[in-house]
Amino acid sequence: MNNNIEILLIEDNPHEAELAIRSLMKNNIANNIVHIDDGADALDYIMGTGKYADVQKRNVNRLILLDLNLPKVDGLEILKQVKSNEKTCMTPVVVLTSSKEEKDMIESYRLGVNSYIVKPVNFESFSEAIAELKMYWLLLNQWPPLNNKY
Amino acid sequence: MNQVFEYFRKMFSTSDWPARWHCGIWSEFEGWLYIVSDIMIWAAYFAIPFIILRYVVRKNNAHYIKLYYLFAAFILACGITHFIDAMMFWIPVYRISSLAKFVTAIISWVTVVALVKFLPSAFATRTIPELEAEIQRRKNAEEAVRKMNEELEQIIEEKTQEIRLTEFKFKSIIENSADAISLMNGELEGIYSNKSAYDLSGRTEEESKAVHWSTLVHPEDIDILKDAIAVAIKTPRKPQRAEIRLNHIHRGYINIDGTVCNLLENTAVHALVFNFRDITKIKHAEQEVRQLNENLEKKIAERTLQLEAANKELEAFSYSVSHDLRAPLRIINGYADMLHSDYKKELSDEGIRQLDIIMYNTRHMGKLIDALLNLARMGRKELTVQNADMSAIVLSTIQEQISLQTRSVTFDTDELIAVKCDGVLIRHVWSNLISNAIKYSSKVENPRVTIRSTENTDEVIYSVKDNGIGFDMKYSNKLFGVFQRLHNKADFDGTGVGLALVQRIVTKHGGKVWAEGAENEGATFYFSIPKSIQNEQQY
Numbered sequence: 267m268n269n270n271i272e273i274l275l276i277e278d279n280p281h282e283a284e285l286a287i288r289s290l291m292k293n294n295i296a297n298n299i300v301h302i303d304d305g306a307d308a309l310d311y312i313m314g315t316g317k318y319a320d321v322q323k324r325n326v327n328r329l330i331l332l333d334l335n336l337p338k339v340d341g342l343e344i345l346k347q348v349k350s351n352e353k354t355c356m357t358p359v360v361v362l363t364s365s366k367e368e369k370d371m372i373e374s375y376r377l378g379v380n381s382y383i384v385k386p387v388n389f390e391s392f393s394e395a396i397a398e399l400k401m402y403w404l405l406l407n408q409w410p411p412l413n414n415k416y
Numbered sequence: 417m418n419q420v421f422e423y424f425r426k427m428f429s430t431s432d433w434p435a436r437w438h439c440g441i442w443s444e445f446e447g448w449l450y451i452v453s454d455i456m457i458w459a460a461y462f463a464i465p466f467i468i469l470r471y472v473v474r475k476n477n478a479h480y481i482k483l484y485y486l487f488a489a490f491i492l493a494c495g496i497t498h499f500i501d502a503m504m505f506w507i508p509v510y511r512i513s514s515l516a517k518f519v520t521a522i523i524s525w526v527t528v529v530a531l532v533k534f535l536p537s538a539f540a541t542r543t544i545p546e547l548e549a550e551i552q553r554r555k556n557a558e559e560a561v562r563k564m565n566e567e568l569e570q571i572i573e574e575k576t577q578e579i580r581l582t583e584f585k586f587k588s589i590i591e592n593s594a595d596a597i598s599l600m601n602g603e604l605e606g607i608y609s610n611k612s613a614y615d616l617s618g619r620t621e622e623e624s625k626a627v628h629w630s631t632l633v634h635p636e637d638i639d640i641l642k643d644a645i646a647v648a649i650k651t652p653r654k655p656q657r658a659e660i661r662l663n664h665i666h667r668g669y670i671n672i673d674g675t676v677c678n679l680l681e682n683t684a685v686h687a688l689v690f691n692f693r694d695i696t697k698i699k700h701a702e703q704e705v706r707q708l709n710e711n712l713e714k715k716i717a718e719r720t721l722q723l724e725a726a727n728k729e730l731e732a733f734s735y736s737v738s739h740d741l742r743a744p745l746r747i748i749n750g751y752a753d754m755l756h757s758d759y760k761k762e763l764s765d766e767g768i769r770q771l772d773i774i775m776y777n778t779r780h781m782g783k784l785i786d787a788l789l790n791l792a793r794m795g796r797k798e799l800t801v802q803n804a805d806m807s808a809i810v811l812s813t814i815q816e817q818i819s820l821q822t823r824s825v826t827f828d829t830d831e832l833i834a835v836k837c838d839g840v841l842i843r844h845v846w847s848n849l850i851s852n853a854i855k856y857s858s859k860v861e862n863p864r865v866t867i868r869s870t871e872n873t874d875e876v877i878y879s880v881k882d883n884g885i886g887f888d889m890k891y892s893n894k895l896f897g898v899f900q901r902l903h904n905k906a907d908f909d910g911t912g913v914g915l916a917l918v919q920r921i922v923t924k925h926g927g928k929v930w931a932e933g934a935e936n937e938g939a940t941f942y943f944s945i946p947k948s949i950q951n952e953q954q955y
Contacts, residue, residue, distance in 0.1 A: 366786070386746070389746065
């Protein structure tokens with residue numbers, strides 16, 4: 267398993283976040299999991315701006331698990347900025363949301379989302395989904411070399 | 417010359433010749449025959465001129481009068497020579513005799529010349545039968561002329577009567593016309609107005625004459641009328657339309673509409689003809705209609721806005737349901753699961769049962785929310801109408817349903833009539849109806865689902881029949897309502913949204929859904945799809 271991959275969970279609901287982290291942990295993940303509950307903070311963290319000015323220096327691959335309904339800056343806006351910024355456009359973003367709305371899905375794909383997952387209500391199914399997500403992104407997927415971003 | 421002179425000097429002398437009795441040997445008889453004959457000729461020749469003169473005087477035939485005189489003179493002269501001839505038996509006046517004969521000769525030749533001259537006209541002079549025929553002809557012609565004159569007079573009389581009638585007719589028509597008709601001369605001075613024309617402004621003839629017509633026209637409309645008159649004058653015989661306001665003595669300004677036509681060149685009319693009528697009522701009605709339309713449009717616009725707002729609200733609502741209601745459910749479910757797995761040992765069996773109930777109900781509510789969202793989404797979806805192979809759709813739906821079943825179900829299907837519809841949505845209909853049929857016949861021994869189609873001129877009707885528990889027809893109105901269920905959850909699991917979704921999809925196609933059934937005798941669900949889906953149906 268690629269332990270260099272940092273998982274950034276952007277989720278405003280602490281209980282949802284706890285369930286997600288529990289599901290991730292339950293599947294023996296040793297990767298660094300970062301949880302940010304605010305859209306604006308999340309953008310700062312991803313871009314290495316504001317109070318996270320030093321974060322970008324750490325040379326890691328990152329997988330963003332993004333909720334759409336966020337305070338201040340919503341998920342679609344974060345997705346748009348990540349995918350339109352040269353430094354971050356190669357970062358895979360997985361939308362993890364309760365929304366089954368077609369327009370959210372279409373807009374996400376239009377902005378370049380790598381995966382769109384509707385969270386099942388049933389925790390068991392949710393856990394299974396998280397397990398498969400991890401399996402795919404951390405084991406199967408080949409990541410681009412870190413020093414050759416452009 | 418001497419002889420001529422001598423002749424006239426000895427005119428009455430008898431000395432140069434013996435009397436005729438003594439010249440030669442005359443017997444008494446010979447002498448007297450001569451004498452008597454001459455005297456008789458003279459007498460007759462003397463009488464004839466008098467008869468002629470008498471005739472001339474009587475007939476007064478001026479044309480031939482000279483000829484008659486000549487004739488009389490000639491006969492008289494002839495008579496005189498005979499008389500002298502007789503006289504010369506006793507008095508030998510040869511000179512007088514020769515003079516008389518000479519005069520007679522002159523008159524005779526004058527008469528000859530006159531007769532030659534007269535001859536052509538004498539030839540032209542008709543005979544009496546000819547004249548009589550001519551007279552008859554003339555009489556006939558005169559009679560014909562007289563008759564013709566009579567007829568002509570009669571015709572003239574009739575025509576005059578007719579003209580009088582026609583004039584009366586047109587006058588009556590104009591005078592009694594509901595339209596105001598006024599005539600003006602080229603100087604725009606009034607010549608004639610009918611009663612309606614005076615009624616139009618509510619003024620009597622005298623009152624109308626006291627004001628100039630142009631002062632009765634609304635100041636803003638006077639140019640409209642003047643323009644119409646100007647155009648009319650330029651284009652004779654072409655009526656020019658004008659709609660203006662006219663001052664009515666009691667009602668104020670009224671709306672009138674009509675034409676002005678230039679018939680100045682028409683010798684019979686020789687006027688500008690104004691033909692107007694009161695359209696105030698029509699105008700008001702028009703205005704009312706316009707106002708109603710405007711109001712209606714305003715209302716429609718308002719309603720559309722409201723509807724759009726309502727739609728947006730609904731969208732926001734379903735978004736909210738989708739996102740905000742599902743999240744807490746998952747959390748409840750998640751934490752119950754966590755409790756279950758983390759504290760299983762510390763919970764009693766009853767505690768675990770209660771936890772299971774919590775989790776079961778959260779899952780169920782999750783299904784309800786999904787079904788509701790599905791229903792809302794179907795409502796918003798636009799129809800994509802294509803030819804749909806119903807048999808294929810039903811067959812694949814049945815296979816799909818069979819794969820979810822543990823019990824065996826007998827399906828009886830015919831070849832189904834194809835129809836134009838949105839195949840994807842209709843598949844939901846079949847899926848719901850077939851799964852219901854299976855579900856509600858799950859408790860009978862040999863579950864059987866029968867699928868049929870029939871058609872009439874306008875629509876195709878499909879049916880799904882089962883031999884399950886059926887339903888009481890008195891609750892049939894509740895079948896298609898959202899969250900309406902006729903059976904308890906413990907017996908038959910379900911969301912109560914399936915048939916509502918069926919109804920929504922079918923209604924969207926312009927069709928109908930209905931059901932027949934009886935308790936414990938199975939149920940048949942029908943839906944119809946119109947053969948021509950014109951537009952998307954609103955509901």
